[in-house]
Each structure stands twice: as structure tokens, then as C-alpha cells.
Amino acid sequence: MLTHDVDKIIESRSHIWKVRKRFSLGDLVRGLLNPKHLYRNVEDIMALEDEHGVRSTFFLAVDLYDIGEIEDVVKQLAREGWEVALHLVYTEELKRSHDPALVKERLKRLERATGKKVLGSRSHYLVHFGEKTWRMLKSAGLAYDSTLRPEEVGGYKPVELLEGFYELPLTVMDSDLWGLWKLSEAEGWKHMVEKLYEATKEPDGVFVLNAHQESFHMRGGRLYKKFLAKVVEENFEIMTCAEYLEKLRKEGGP
Numbered sequence: 001m002l003t004h005d006v007d008k009i010i011e012s013r014s015h016i017w018k019v020r021k022r023f024s025l026g027d028l029v030r031g032l033l034n035p036k037h038l039y040r041n042v043e044d045i046m047a048l049e050d051e052h053g054v055r056s057t058f059f060l061a062v063d064l065y066d067i068g069e070i071e072d073v074v075k076q077l078a079r080e081g082w083e084v085a086l087h088l089v090y091t092e093e094l095k096r097s098h099d100p101a102l103v104k105e106r107l108k109r110l111e112r113a114t115g116k117k118v119l120g121s122r123s124h125y126l127v128h129f130g131e132k133t134w135r136m137l138k139s140a141g142l143a144y145d146s147t148l149r150p151e152e153v154g155g156y157k158p159v160e161l162l163e164g165f166y167e168l169p170l171t172v173m174d175s176d177l178w179g180l181w182k183l184s185e186a187e188g189w190k191h192m193v194e195k196l197y198e199a200t201k202e203p204d205g206v207f208v209l210n211a212h213q214e215s216f217h218m219r220g221g222r223l224y225k226k227f228l229a230k231v232v233e234e235n236f237e238i239m240t241c242a243e244y245l246e247k248l249r250k251e252g253g254p
Contacts, residue, residue, distance in 0.1 A: 001168065001206060001241055002049075002056035002228070003146065004213040005087050005122060009040045009065050022218040031217075041216040042073050046082065048225060052232045057241045058213070059122045059146075061087035062109045071113050078114035083240035086110060086121040086142070098132045103140035119242050120144040122170070122210070131161075138165040144245050146170050146208060156198070156205030158244075158254045166248060168241055171199050173210040178220035188220055192227060200236065204254060206244065207236075 016023075016031050016038060023031065023038065031038035042058065049056055058077060060067065064087075067074065077084050086106060094102050107118050121137055126147050137145055145161070146168040153159045159167050172195050177188040192209070199207040215221025231238060239247070248254065 001146075001208045001239055001244060002054065002231075003059060003122070003170075003208060003210050003241065004042075004045060004056060005059045005061075005124075005210055006042065006213050007061060007064060007087070007124065008214050009042075009070055010035050011039050024217075027217045038217050039214045040070070041213045042070065042077070044216055045213055045224075046073075046077065046080075048228065049082075050080075052228060054228065054232065054238050055081045055083070055240050055243075056238075057083040057085055057120075059085045059087035060110060061089055061124060062106050063089040063091065064124075067109055067113055074110075074113040075115070078116050083120075083242045084110060084114045084116070084118065085241065086118055087124055088121045088137075089124045090127045095129075098129070098136045100136050100139035103136060103142070107140060107142075118142070119245060120146060120168075123147045126170070126173075134161045134165060134167075138162050144168055144241060146241060150199070156200075156202045156207070158204075158206060158248060160254060166245060166254070168206065168208055168244065170210055171195050171206075171208045174212055174215055174221055174224075175210075178215070178218075183220075185220055185223060189223055189226070192223070193230070196231070196236075208241075 013032055013035060016035060020028050074084060110118050121142055128147050144166045148167050148169050150156050150169045150171060153167055153169050161167050172192055177183050196207050199205045211224045
């Protein structure tokens with residue numbers, strides 16, 4: 001599964017200049033002229049995936065920006081077969097209460113934009129509080145999460161955390177490669193490919209990539225184009241998280 005956490009949709013010119021080494025000269029110039037060119041990128045990813053006949057899942061964080069600013073593209077995502085899911089931000093209020101009503105309010109904002117029911121979530125910074133989180137999400141009406149790593153669930157195959165509520169383990173997150181581990185593009189590429197084969201060779205294993213949309217034009221993040229071409233060329237089955245959830249349900253779960 002190919003997924004994209006949408007943490008931000010624009011940055012200031014001063015920030016772009018500060019991190020200018022992340023970009024090619026051409027992208028840097030275009031970004032300074034129009035900052036949305038470097039960070040919004042949802043339409044760029046849609047165009048690339050559409051070219052390959054692929055659909056992915058976008059996790060949108062309604063707490064981090066005004067969803068109305070991208071409502072047009074959100075509607076297009078839903079209309080044309082991409083999945084829109086919730087990127088859950090653990091505010092202090094949510095940490096204190098774990099009140100499902102707070103999650104439902106966020107879901108309503110997304111669902112007003114998409115016209116479709118939102119089925120899943122992934123926590124911002126992968127923050128979670130174990131069973132408290134899963135019960136809150138299930139009570140809010142969600143059916144899956146994709147926050148935990150394979151190491152946390154004992155492998156690459158999905159697990160049923162609660163009855164009817166599944167975890168789709170997150171195999172590779174791009175910000176680990178370039179931000180946390182500070183790998184070169186060659187090293188990052190090797191890691192991505194190794195994990196792809198490792199996950200898909202495990203019985204019932206799945207590979208879930210989180211390629212942040214804001215990184216699409218950045219060093220490292222630009223490898224998404226190459227990775228997408230590879231999985232398409234090698235005929236890997238590519239689904240949205242919702243499509244995979246439907247498959248799990250039909251097969252009776254993991």
C-alpha cells in the first residue's frame with residue numbers, strides 16, 4: 001500500500017531558503033516564486049499515480065491546516081478513486097480525555113469535504129497510547145489504523161487489534177530515512193527495496209510505505225517516482241488501505 005501523510009501544504013519563503021539544500025535549483029527557484037509548488041504536491045502525486053493507473057491513501061490532518069484551502073483537490077481525490085483518511089493529531093485535550101467525540105468531529109470535517117465515510121487513521125508522529133487509542137478510534141467509527149511498525153505487531157501481516165478493528169503495519173516511513181537516519185539516496189533506496197521484498201515474502205505480509213507529500217520535490221522524497229515505477233513494473237498488487245481492508249473482511253480477517 002502506498003500512503004501519504006499530509007502534514008503541511010505550504011511553507012514560508014524564509015523557511016524554503018533555510019532548507020534550500022533539499023531542493024534542486026529549478027525547484028528552489030519555482031518554490032521561492034510560489035511556495036505552494038514545493039509543499040502542496042497532492043496534485044503532482046495524483047498525476048504521477050494516475051499515469052501508472054495506481055491509487056493510494058492520503059492521510060489528512062485537519063488540525064494542522066484549513067482543509068477548506070484544499071477542498072477542491074480533496075473532492076477530486078475522493079471522486080477519482082483515491083482514499084482520504086484521517087491523520088490524527090494528539091492534542092493535549094485528546095491526550096487527557098481520549099474522547100471519541102473529538103475524533104468524530106475531525107472525521108466530520110473530512111467527510112463533508114469528501115462526501116464519503118472515512119475508514120482509517122494514522123497518528124501524527126506515530127503517537128499512540130496503545131489500547132486507549134484503539135478503543136477511541138473504534139468508538140469513533142473507524143475500522144483500521146496504520147501507525148504501528150512491524151516490530152510492534154510481530155511481523156508484516158495485518159493484525160486485528162480489537163474485534164473488527166485492524167492494524168495495517170507501517171513498513172517504511174520516508175522521514176526516518178532522510179530525517180532520522182540521514183541516509184543518502186542510494187542507502188535509502190536500498191532500504192526501501194529490501195523491506196519491500198522482505199514484507200511481501202512473508203506469508204500474508206503487506207508492505208506499507210509512507211511517502212509524505214510535502215517531500216515529493218525534496219532530496220530523498222523524489223525517489224517516490226522511481227519506487228512507484230518499480231512496483232508497477234514488477235506487478236505488485238497495489239491497493240488503497242480501504243481496498244485492502246475490504247479484502248481482509250471478505251477473507252475473514254488475518
